[in-house]
Amino acid sequence: MSALLDIRDVSVAYGKVEAVRSVSLTINDGEIVTIIGANGAGKTTLLNAAMGILPLKGSVVFAGPEIAKLDIEDRVAAGLALVPEHRELFASMTVEENLQLGAFRAPKETAASFERVYELFPKLKERQWQLAGTLSGGEQQMLAMGRALMGRPRLLMLDEPSLGLAPRIVADIFKIIGDLKAAGVAVLLVEQNAKAALEIADRAYVMELGEFVLDGQASAIATDPRVVASYLGFGADAKTT
Template structure:
C-alpha cells in the first residue's frame, strides 16, 4: 500500500527545546492512523509541523510530492487539511460563512457540492446555518470545524483531539463520522487522548512519549499491548504483550 503522507526522521523545536525528534510515520489512501499519548508528548506539535505551521527538519512528502517548499495554502490546495485542537472558528460569523472560508481555493460550483456533502454528514449544521458559530454547543462547533476542513475536499484530514470536552454521545457521533470519511475516500490522521475510541476506529497506531514514537503497529496490536492498556486504556489485558 503506497503512502499518501510520508514523514521521515522529523525534528521540531521551540527555540533550543526539541519537542519532536526522530519521528517517522506514513498514512495510506483510505486509512485511519491514530497517534496516542499523554499531554505534552508532542502530538499537536507534530501535526502543526506537518501542516507547515511550525518548521520541520526531516523529510515530508504528500501524494508523492516533496512538501518542504510548500506553504500552508499550497498544502491545503494539494489536499492536506488540519482541524486544530481549539477549532479556531470565527464566533461572530454564522455557520455558513465559516464553512465558506474552507472553500476559498475551490470553484464556486464545487463549493456548492461541498456544502451538500458537509450538510449530509452534519445535518445539524444545515439547521443552524444562519446561527453565529460562537453560540453553538461544543459538539456543534467541532462539527463545524470538521465541516469547514471538508469544504476543500481534502485527501487527508488531520484531526487534533476532536473529542476534547464533548459529551460521550457527541463523541460517538464524531467517531462515527470519521469512519464515514474513510468510506468516502478521505484518509485520516487522528491525534486523540481517548485512546480506546481511537484504537477502535483506526487501522494503525503510533504511541508517542516525550517527543518520540515508542511503539507502532496495527491498532489491534497496540490495543492489546500491556503497557498501552495500563497507561492509556485504564485496564490490564490478560496475556497482553509488553513493549
C-alpha cells in the first residue's frame, strides 16, 4: 500500500535562507506521526509548505496524485487539512458558523459532520452561539480542530496544538487526537511537548535546523538517549511542575 502522504526531498526557503532542507516523510492511512524538535527547527515551515501556504521545492504526493503545485483550496478539497499554529479562526463569527464554514467543501455532509464534531468536542456544542474570538485558548484550539474536521479530511496536520494551554486542557486535546485515530483520520502532529506527542504517536521524526536527524517508531524514539537528553528531560520536568 502506498503512503497517504509522501513528502520527498522537500526544501523550503525564505528568500535565500533555507528553513527546511531536503526532508522526506511518509504517513499511512490512520497513522499518527509526530515531528518533534526545538523552536525554529523548521517544523511549522514544513507543515505550511505541505499545505501550500509557502512554496516548496520537491515532491508532495497525497492520496495518489502530486499536489506540490496545487493551491491551498485544492489541497483542502483533496482531503488535506491544517490547523495552523495561530488557529486562524473567524473571530467575529459564532462557533457554529466557524464549523459550518469548515464544511464549505463538503456541504452535503454538514449535518453528519456537526454531529461528529460535537461528539468529539461537547464543549463546542455548549458554546455554539458564542463568538469564536471570545472563547478561551483551549476552546479555540478545539474549534480550530473541529473546523478542520468538518471538511472530512483524510489527513489532519496539527501545528503545536498544546501551545499556550493549561496542562489539563493539553491532556484533553491529546486524548482527542488519539480518538481521531480510532475515527480513521491520519494525524501529522508538530509539537514541542515531545513527551505527550511521543505517547500518542505511532512514528516520530526529530527535526533539527531544518533537517530530520532521527526517525522511527515513537516508542523507540522516546527511549533514544539523544532524544531523552535534548527533549524529554525538559519535557518531563515541565510536566511535573
